[in-house]
Amino acid sequence: MNKLSRRKLITGGLAATAGVSSLAVATNLAERYGLIPPDHGGLYGAGETLTYAAQRILTRHSMAREFPRSEISKVPFANGEAPKDDAFRRLQAGGFADWRLAVDGMVAKPASFSLAELKSYPARSQITHLACEEGWSYIAEWTGVPLSHVLNKVGVLPQAKYVVYFSIDRDWWDSIDMADALHPQTLMAYGMNGGELPLGNGGPLRMRVPRQLGYKNVKYIARLTVTDDLKRFGKGLGSAPPEGGYAWYAGI
Amino acid sequence: MAVPAATTVPARHSALVRVTHWITTLSFLALLVTGVEIVISHPRFYWGEAGNILTPPLFKIPIPASRSSVPTGYGYVLPDQNGWSRYLHFQAAWVAVLTGLLYVVSSLLNGHFRKNLMPSGSDLSWRGFSTVIANHLRLKPASEADARSYNVVQRLTYLCVIFVLFPLVIWTGLAMSPAFASAFPAAVSVLGGQQSARTIHFFVSVFLFLFLLVHVLMICVSGFRRRMRAMITGNDGTEEERA
Numbered sequence: 001m002n003k004l005s006r007r008k009l010i011t012g013g014l015a016a017t018a019g020v021s022s023l024a025v026a027t028n029l030a031e032r033y034g035l036i037p038p039d040h041g042g043l044y045g046a047g048e049t050l051t052y053a054a055q056r057i058l059t060r061h062s063m064a065r066e067f068p069r070s071e072i073s074k075v076p077f078a079n080g081e082a083p084k085d086d087a088f089r090r091l092q093a094g095g096f097a098d099w100r101l102a103v104d105g106m107v108a109k110p111a112s113f114s115l116a117e118l119k120s121y122p123a124r125s126q127i128t129h130l131a132c133e134e135g136w137s138y139i140a141e142w143t144g145v146p147l148s149h150v151l152n153k154v155g156v157l158p159q160a161k162y163v164v165y166f167s168i169d170r171d172w173w174d175s176i177d178m179a180d181a182l183h184p185q186t187l188m189a190y191g192m193n194g195g196e197l198p199l200g201n202g203g204p205l206r207m208r209v210p211r212q213l214g215y216k217n218v219k220y221i222a223r224l225t226v227t228d229d230l231k232r233f234g235k236g237l238g239s240a241p242p243e244g245g246y247a248w249y250a251g252i
Numbered sequence: 253m254a255v256p257a258a259t260t261v262p263a264r265h266s267a268l269v270r271v272t273h274w275i276t277t278l279s280f281l282a283l284l285v286t287g288v289e290i291v292i293s294h295p296r297f298y299w300g301e302a303g304n305i306l307t308p309p310l311f312k313i314p315i316p317a318s319r320s321s322v323p324t325g326y327g328y329v330l331p332d333q334n335g336w337s338r339y340l341h342f343q344a345a346w347v348a349v350l351t352g353l354l355y356v357v358s359s360l361l362n363g364h365f366r367k368n369l370m371p372s373g374s375d376l377s378w379r380g381f382s383t384v385i386a387n388h389l390r391l392k393p394a395s396e397a398d399a400r401s402y403n404v405v406q407r408l409t410y411l412c413v414i415f416v417l418f419p420l421v422i423w424t425g426l427a428m429s430p431a432f433a434s435a436f437p438a439a440v441s442v443l444g445g446q447q448s449a450r451t452i453h454f455f456v457s458v459f460l461f462l463f464l465l466v467h468v469l470m471i472c473v474s475g476f477r478r479r480m481r482a483m484i485t486g487n488d489g490t491e492e493e494r495a
Contacts, residue, residue: 044336047343055431062434067301077304079321129302131430133334134319135294135450136304211431245335251431252342 034161034177038230038238039248052249059251060179064210067127072193073138078200083169083220096204101150101188105164105225108155115204118188121145121153126185128210130217133250140201142208143191148182151226161228162238165207168222174239175230175248176209176216185210188221213250215241263486264400269364270483272355275347280464282344286337287457293318293334297454301445310451345425352418368402369411375404394474399488409463417460424453 030036035053039045082088091099096115104110124146131137147163156178163181166173180186187208190197197203202219209216230238238248265273295313296305303309305322316326318333359365374380384403402410426432427440427449443449471479482488 044339044343047346048339050346051342055429058435059431062431064430064434065437065440071301073302073304073307075306077306129430129433129446131428131446132294133338135290136296137302137446138304139302211434213430241335245339247335247339247342252426252429 034179037247037249038175038236039242044247048247048249051252055249055251056177056179059211062211064126064128064185067129067139069127069141071139072127072141076138076140076193076201077136078198079132079214080200080219082199082203085169088168088220092199099204099222101205101221102223103150103154103226104223105227106157106160107151107226108157109153111154113150113153115190118145118150118205119190121149123191124184124187125191126187126210128185128208130210130214132214133246141193142187142189142210143194144187144189144206144208146184147186147188147207148184150188150224151181154226156226159228160226162226162230164225164227164230164233164239165218165221166223166225167218168220172218172220172240173234174207174216174218174241175227175233176212180209180211183209183211211251213252215246216250264482264488265486266362266364267486268355268358268362270486272351273483275351276355279344279348279351280460282340283348284457284461286341286344289318289333289337290341291454292316292330293332294322295324296322297451298447299444299451300447303447345422349422352414356414365411369407369414371404371407375407380404391473399474413460413463417456417463421453421456421460424449424456428453 027036030049030053035049035056037048037052040049082092099115100112101114101118102110102112122145123143125141125143127139127141129137129139151163160178162175162177164173164175176186185208189202189206189208190204192198192201192203197206202217205221206219207217207221225233227233230236234240235243237243241250242248291313292315295315295317296303296309297311297313298307299310312324315324316328316330317324318330320329371380381404384405388405423439424443426436427443428446433440433446440446440449443452478488
């Protein structure tokens with residue numbers, strides 16, 4: 001029994017203790033700096049947390065690549081169709097003059113904006129890539145008001161951690177952390193390639209988060225809610241995609 | 253305490269090699285299955301930055317797709333498996349990358365690469381290659397020494413898998429990530445764009461799969477039980493035969 005020496009037992013014990021306590025410290029730090037995604041539970045939680053934490057550390061301030069005009073896709077692919085319900089059709093018939101973007105939750109002054117109001121704010125145009133998790137992509141010029149501008153209008157409370165956004169189509173809602181919400185390239189987009197944003201591409205109003213994949217770029221946005229706790233929305237996984245088996249964070 | 257002579261024979265594979273080998277095997281299989289599932293949602297490949305069903309593809313894989321929007325020529329759509337496939341693909345990638353780092357760093361430190369995988373100067377000759385290839389073509393069983401070491405073709409293949417194919421598949425995988433691309437834009441443009449990265453990722457994965465097939469075939473040919481035993485217990489049974 002010499003093989004299992006006292007020294008080995010002591011080193012092994014120390015290593016195990018160090019491992020467990022550093023894991024606890026890491027979890028604590030990750031929690032404090034917002035590095036744990038809302039869908040961290042379950043079978044794939046470990047990988048998901050590593051991906052989100054690593055990318056959040058690397059990309060907190062990085063800018064999505066912008067392209068020259070020559071790279072704009074000749075035929076941008078519109079995935080899916082506009083909602084077919086009566087409410088949407090009525091808004092469409094009125095040229096979306098009655099479209100409203102409501103902003104509520106952890107804000108000083110909840111408000112509701114018309115498209116005309118959003119268009120009167122300083123606009124930003126950027127030629128960026130929109131990639132779908134399936135593998136296809138296109139490049140277009142997107143025009144809109146930075147989400148940070150809208151958030152400044154309503155005054156986000158300091159304890160806010162996420163912005164939840166809802167499509168007029170109730171099945172589609174998602175959320176992003178404040179790093180993405182306040183990022184200068186995150187737009188409430190209403191224009192594409194110099195014209196109005198086509199219905200198939202999310203018109204009249206689409207969330208554009210160019211550092212994440214297509215499905216985070218929810219179309220037909222009608223409401224934003226600022227919050228510090230995603231557990232209160234849906235099944236508490238942060239957005240609709242995890243309820244259908246897809247990751248909340250889509251930076252990869 | 254009497255030490256049996258056999259234990260002086262070093263293990264065929266060190267514990268570190270065996271453990272990292274099997275963890276890599278499991279994560280590679282997970283990456284392979286989930287990677288195929290993800291390709292099924294868009295079995296078309298492009299070159300450059302962008303590409304979609306309205307863009308002429310570089311090539312298509314003639315299989316049905318799991319999305320009705322993709323024109324495949326088949327009258328049906330396969331079930332969507334991308335949700336769990338993407339979750340598992342990235343989790344398995346983390347396991348493979350961390351295991352690979354542990355293996356590479358410790359093998360650099362303990363001389364595993366130098367001793368067991370770097371071909372010797374004399375083997376790197378036309379004669380060295382032709383001997384190995386001729387022996388394979390004649391289906392000549394490996395000599396006693398060869399069974400406990402790697403020949404020059406094996407050494408170069410393993411080095412290529414470890415230092416070319418794995419780094420390239422990790423790089424091209426990351427280059428498809430929009431967040432990674434925002435932090436390291438040059439890592440994408442050097443490859444020719446995000447769709448080029450996806451196409452290269454596919455081909456490198458095909459090469460890794462071919463390596464896996466040949467690797468398993470050679471293990472079957474050269475004695476499945478003995479090779480498996482060597483990679484599981486570290487000991488291939490030759491010393492008992494000798495004893």
